[in-house]
Amino acid sequence: MAQVFTKSMARNIFYGGSAFFLLLFLVLTFDTTKALPDRDNRGAITPEVARGKLVWEQNDCVGCHTLLGEGAYFAPELGNVYQRFGNSKDAIMGFIKSRPKEGIPGRRSMPQFNFSDEELSAIAEFLIYSSKINTAGWPPNIQG
Amino acid sequence: MQYKSQAVAKPYFIAAIILFVAQILFGLIMGLQYVVGDFLFPEIPFNVARMVHTNTLIVWLLFGFMGATYYLVPEEAETELFAPWLAHLMFWIFLVATGATVAGYLLVPYATLAELTGNELFPTMGREFLEQPTITKIGIVIVALAFLFNVGMTVLKGRKTVVSLVLLIGLLGLALFFLFAFYVPDNLVLDKFFWWWVVHLWVEGVWELILGAILAFVLIKVTGVDREVIEKWLYVIIAMALITGLIGTGHHFFWIGTPEYWQWWGSIFSAMEPIPFFMMTVFAFNMVNRRRRNHPNRVATLWALGTAVMAFLGAGVWGFLHTLSPVNYYTHGSQITAAHGHMAFYGAYVMIVLTIISYAMPMLRGRTSANSNKSQVMEMWSFWLMTVSMVFITLFLTGAGILQVYLQRVSDNPQPFLAVQDQISLFYWLREAAGVVFLVGLVCYIASFFVGSREPEAVIEPSGSAA
Structure with a gap:
């Protein structure tokens, strides 16, 4: 200089x-x-969705998963899990509910959180709301 | 050490190093969980290990920044610290809060920790890097305010230099932007948008000011180059950091529900973010080449040069790799992000804290300017082991990321996430092996504080060219 x-x-x-x-x-x-x-699907934010977001946070789901591509890279993207599970709320709830307590030998497994039915429904509703945010076409395909 | 109160830096540096060890151990646990999925399950699930890994990193860097500040501000201001007792008190508060928080992560399920700390009254938990209970966050704010008050008063009563001013602006920004950690709206898009005001505006904004100021301080000391020259460089570097980094935040706003114009703003400005890091590299090498004296603390100079190079590679080059929106469309939230995160944090912030510790610790431990040769050689081993293994960690994660992106997002038959993870496990094994080498480097680093501590200080050989 x-x-x-x-x-x-x-x-x-x-x-x-x-x-x-x-x-x-x-x-x-x-x-x-x-x-x-x-763009942000705010009309869909019911008290149950807000409750679901709190359940999402208080169990640190983002510590393994990504949501709209942000979070940890240990477990699948959940911003489009609703579509990936065939637009089925029951499938989401059933998956979370059925995780084995002691895990799967040698493999990654989601913990068993022992959620109540209300919590399960809330978190599924939160993921359904999230899946309808306009993300400019991301992710590139259904696999997230 | 010119001022007695600089000694308050010492416990901060020691705490930083202890937390650094914890961070690496939990990193190795996570790395193993990537390939042995049920390792320590369900006792330490991946997310818990990750919280400990990332939170201890952030906290030990903060300990390092505070220690650096307490060390360099009295010397820059040419006066004793305003209130050394306050610095000691805040040290213990911060350390106890950190210990209690980490214990909370490890001892009870996260949901229980949320319940115990009354998260529902004021929910701030469960967001990446900001997982701390609300009460811990309030503690961080109190510590930061007391710290800023103490340092601000010291600068006010003493000489005002560019180095301490830039450092102070950086620290002020750090405290200010942390306040967005308390804003957690139900609207996910708004939540994510302002979450980045903490995360991005820290690491690609105000932290760069702190980095620049500490680097400038150490370079003034070890090279003896005229302060005017170094301060001019510092201004230009941090100017470029903020000019590119502020709008560069837009590279996080491509796919989270924010308007599409961010793809232009974010791509263009963040593509320029490597510029300040490149300038920093040119700056560091220039100053060392134009040095007016050879400092006997050769390893501190090595760390300073290493910081400049690795920050440019990790933050600059690896950041640029996936910052353009058409590329990021495929790489967003993949192992490419993890690769960049590892080298950028190590190169920019871990290394600058290790630089100032390397420079200051000998004086804090009673030396006049440097450790013995034996100790410095051990520390140089740790420098090369940690730095080279971090390069390999980054390369392996990049390999994993490229394959992941191809198999899951680009190929004609995109495969599910976990099916892809199985196919790239070789890269995760290699990353874990590189992580073990990093740990060996860290052991050498710790050892360098004990090896050769009874031997005489290193001196400059009259004809030798140091660094």
């Missing part, structure tokens, strides 16, 4: 550049929140 480029110029680029792009980021954020109602 030649002498013509001084420290105070560098400082101004830092403050000016950061402030400008922070502002731009806030503008884009604002615009996103305006656009979301048409």
Whole structure:
């Protein structure tokens, strides 16, 4: 860096550049929140779906699975599990319910969470709501 | 050590290293669970091991950042720390909170931990990296506020340098953006959108300021290059970090329900995110080449150069690999992401904390400027073992990721997730083997604190060129 480029110029680029792009980021954020109602399936968020999200969180499901591609990469994507299970809520609930307590020898297995019927229904409803968010065509296919 | 109160950094560094060990042990457990699915099941399920692995990482880096700050701010401000007692108190609060939280993860099911800590009253648990009980999160905020107050007061009463100013802005941003950890709406898209305000704006935003400031401090010390030159570089690097990184957040907004225009904003700006990391590499090597003195702590210089190179590779190159939206469409949420995450965290943040520990710890332990040659050689072994094994971990995960993406998402007959996992297990075994080598490197690292500690300090050979 030649002498013509001084420290105070560098400082101004830092403050000016950061402030400008922070502002731009806030503008884009604002615009996103305006656009979301048409995309995020918020109409489907019933008290049961909200309850299901809490069950999802309080059992750290994201510690093994991804949801819309975010989370851990140890277990299948669940953003489209509803479609993968043939649009069947019962199939989702049945799967979670039937996990063996002691696992499967040598293989990965989901723990048995001993959910109540209400919890099972709530978490399935949460996954159904999630599966209808407009994700710009992701994932590429049904396998997630 | 020029100021007595710099000594408060020492317990922070020790706690950081202990948690680092825990992080690696749980990493090895997870790595094994990838191939031996029922390992430790159901006692330590994968998600629990993962919480311990990621949370101890974050917390030990925070311990490292705080230790670094307590060490360098008095020296930069040319005054004693405002309140050393407060720093000691916060250390214990943070350590006890960390220990209790990790014990909670391991001893009771996560749902029970949520119940015990009253999560339903103020739900913040169960989101990736932010799994801590709400009460722990409140504790983190209190510790951060007390820390910022202490450091801010110190800077205010002393000399104000660019290094301490940049560090302070970074730390302030860290505390500020953490507050979004308390915003957990029922709407999944909003939840995810603002979750990234913690995660992305930390690691690809304000943490880069902290990284830059610590690196600049160490380079000033070990090279003796004029502060004016280094500060100018620092400004340009962090300017580029924020100019690219803020809008670069958009690369997380491709597929989570957010508008499609983020595919343009996110791709273009995050494609430029490697620039500040590249500049950092040029900067570090330039300063070392133009050094005005040879510092006897050669291993600290090695860590500083290593940080610059590995941060560029891990955060810059491996980030770029999958950041363009047409590529990310296929790689999103695959082992490619894991590969990038490992090398980026190691290269940028693990290595910068190990750099400042390497530089400061000899003084904190009573040396005048460096450890003995024997100790430094041991530490260099740990540098190469950990760094090279992390390169291999990254390469194996990348291999796993490419195959996973092809078999599951690209080929004519896409296969189910678990069927694909079976077919790529060779890469997971290799990753685990590389992880064991990393552990050997970590053992060497710990050993370097004990080996040769009774031998005389290393000195500069008059004709030798260090580093």
